[in-house]
Amino acid sequence: MEEHKRAQLLHKDRQYVWHPFTQMKDYENQDHLLIEKAEGIHLYGADGRTYMDTVSSWWVNVHGHGHPRIKQAIQEQMERMDHVMFSGLTHEPAIVLAEKLVERTPEGLTRVFYSDNGSTAVEVALKMSYQYWQHQGHKTKHKFIYLQGSYHGDTLGAVSVGGVDLYHAIFKPLLFSAYQAPSPAISGMEQSLEAIEDLMKRHQSEIAGIVIEPLIQAAGGMHIYGADFLTRLRALCNTYEIHLIADEVATGFGRTGKMFACEYAGMTPDLICLSKGLTAGVMPLSATLCTEEIYQSFYDDYETLKTFFHGHSFTGNPLACAVGIESLNIFEDDNLLGHVQEVSAYMQQQFRRFADLEHVDHIRGLGMVAALNLVKDKDRQEAYDPVKRAGYQIYKQGLEEGLILRPLGDTIYYWLPLCTTKEQVDTIIARTSSVIEKVTAKL
Numbered sequence: 001m002e003e004h005k006r007a008q009l010l011h012k013d014r015q016y017v018w019h020p021f022t023q024m025k026d027y028e029n030q031d032h033l034l035i036e037k038a039e040g041i042h043l044y045g046a047d048g049r050t051y052m053d054t055v056s057s058w059w060v061n062v063h064g065h066g067h068p069r070i071k072q073a074i075q076e077q078m079e080r081m082d083h084v085m086f087s088g089l090t091h092e093p094a095i096v097l098a099e100k101l102v103e104r105t106p107e108g109l110t111r112v113f114y115s116d117n118g119s120t121a122v123e124v125a126l127k128m129s130y131q132y133w134q135h136q137g138h139k140t141k142h143k144f145i146y147l148q149g150s151y152h153g154d155t156l157g158a159v160s161v162g163g164v165d166l167y168h169a170i171f172k173p174l175l176f177s178a179y180q181a182p183s184p185a186i187s188g189m190e191q192s193l194e195a196i197e198d199l200m201k202r203h204q205s206e207i208a209g210i211v212i213e214p215l216i217q218a219a220g221g222m223h224i225y226g227a228d229f230l231t232r233l234r235a236l237c238n239t240y241e242i243h244l245i246a247d248e249v250a251t252g253f254g255r256t257g258k259m260f261a262c263e264y265a266g267m268t269p270d271l272i273c274l275s276k277g278l279t280a281g282v283m284p285l286s287a288t289l290c291t292e293e294i295y296q297s298f299y300d301d302y303e304t305l306k307t308f309f310h311g312h313s314f315t316g317n318p319l320a321c322a323v324g325i326e327s328l329n330i331f332e333d334d335n336l337l338g339h340v341q342e343v344s345a346y347m348q349q350q351f352r353r354f355a356d357l358e359h360v361d362h363i364r365g366l367g368m369v370a371a372l373n374l375v376k377d378k379d380r381q382e383a384y385d386p387v388k389r390a391g392y393q394i395y396k397q398g399l400e401e402g403l404i405l406r407p408l409g410d411t412i413y414y415w416l417p418l419c420t421t422k423e424q425v426d427t428i429i430a431r432t433s434s435v436i437e438k439v440t441a442k443l
Contacts, residue, residue, distance in 0.1 A: 001036055001046040009046070010034055033399060038065035041417045041424060043404060051399065054428055055406045055415045059218070059250050060281030062327060063336075064419040069326055070280055077322035086114065086316035093321035100328050101287060104259055106268040109289040113308075114316040118249035119153025121273035121286035122211065126157050127310055128271060128290055129209040129243045135297045135306055138205070143176075145199055145210035145242075147192070148183040149220035152211060152247050152273075161211050164220045179203065181210075185223035193232055200240040209243030209270070214261035215366060218250045222371035222413045224364045230265035243270040243294075249286070253277030254331065254340050254418050257367035270294060280327040285320035340418050344368050347416065347425045354433065359440040368420070371413035374440065384410055384443060393439045401431040412436070 010031045018024065019032065037044040041064055043051045053061065063070065077093065084091060098112035115124055126144065133141035146161035160175040162168040179199050184192040200207060214230055217223040237244040246269035251261040262269060275286035300306045330336060344367045351370040354360045362373045374390045376382045384390040391407030398405035405412060
């Protein structure tokens with residue numbers, strides 16, 4: 001891109017645009033990175049430099065940017081239909097995608113409700129669960145349990161079941177009341193399950209459901225826990241007649257090495273929330289799947305007023321659904337999960353090499369996700385002073401090394417596109433090591 005045009009665009013960006021999760025004053029005297037092209041796992045900057053996308057463009061990209069089959073699916077669908085309302089009308093892409101989702105998600109989830117992003121997928125699940133219990137005559141079941149350190153989106157219902165104070169505390173006066181339980185990844189599995197069961201025992205008559213991120217609590221700091229927790233939680237929900245809502249917005253579609261994280265426990269939630277990788281990270285779309293029992297509780301004559309009065313203007317968008325279909329076809333045709341399991345095993349092995357660095361601690365990972373913490377003193381478990389903004393320094397140095405890294409505080413992580421190769425893993429690891437050593441030396 002010509003330097004004049006680049007400078008003009010960045011000036012207008014600063015003048016007109018408010019970026020998400022960004023303190024805009026940070027960019028008073030520096031520019032956002034202007035991207036003009038993306039291909040595979042690479043982003044191409046208007047500055048003429050190439051960057052490796054280690055976070056899948058906020059955990060959405062699956063097959064790499066610009067996949068030819070995804071582009072072809074959009075083009076072919078655009079020739080037929082761009083968008084129609086989804087109330088009273090239907091279309092082939094939404095029907096075919098729904099069938100594929102029912103086939104690929106854990107057994108027993110039979111109905112698909114479309115919306116347009118991860119937050120709304122969670123909102124739909126919360127409302128479905130609540131209204132189900134109303135239909136069953138349990139009028140006091142209107143509260144939910146969520147886990148410490150959890151993140152389920154930024155709309156107010158999703159924030160009400162969020163456990164990250166940095167993101168959520170300021171909005172508390174606007175939120176509905178919910179019960180927080182200890183996280184198995186932060187407080188330990190036994191303590192978490194004991195606290196959850198205690199809540200369920202004491203408040204069974206008012207708890208509609210519990211919402212969790214299976215195996216990886218992502219935005220809260222990449223906290224990872226074992227599948228046994230899911231198995232035992234499923235049993236508790238059965239015992240106390242409480243819905244288990246699995247938020248697989250981030251973990252779904254191969255990220256963990258299986259299609260869905262719930263598969264590690266061999267269990268089926270009552271509702272599952274999907275987005276991000278649903279369309280390979282190309283178009284906005286989400287889906288909430290539920291059991292037949294939940295669906296049938298809404299199925300009645302109109303005058304009973306059991307209709308689920310919820311919807312979005314872009315519900316079931318044909319273009320997005322066509323992309324979702326093609327993305328699932330690529331999983332099948334390319335044996336993508338086989339590739340993921342091979343490359344992720346290699347990546348996790350190589351990632352362990354960071355343990356040799358002086359200021360790195362708490363290495364963990366699952367599938368194509370891996371994380372570590374930056375620390376001032378490993379032996380004394382002493383963190384860096386937040387004023388140092390160690391993670392932010394990693395982000396800036398990463399750009400110098402041709403890496404897109406987006407730390408969570410002082411947690412550095414990968415969320416790699418599923419198409420990443422072993423050779424690309426080697427390059428990413430080597431560059432990240434250089435970044436960490438340079439930043440911690442300055443700190």
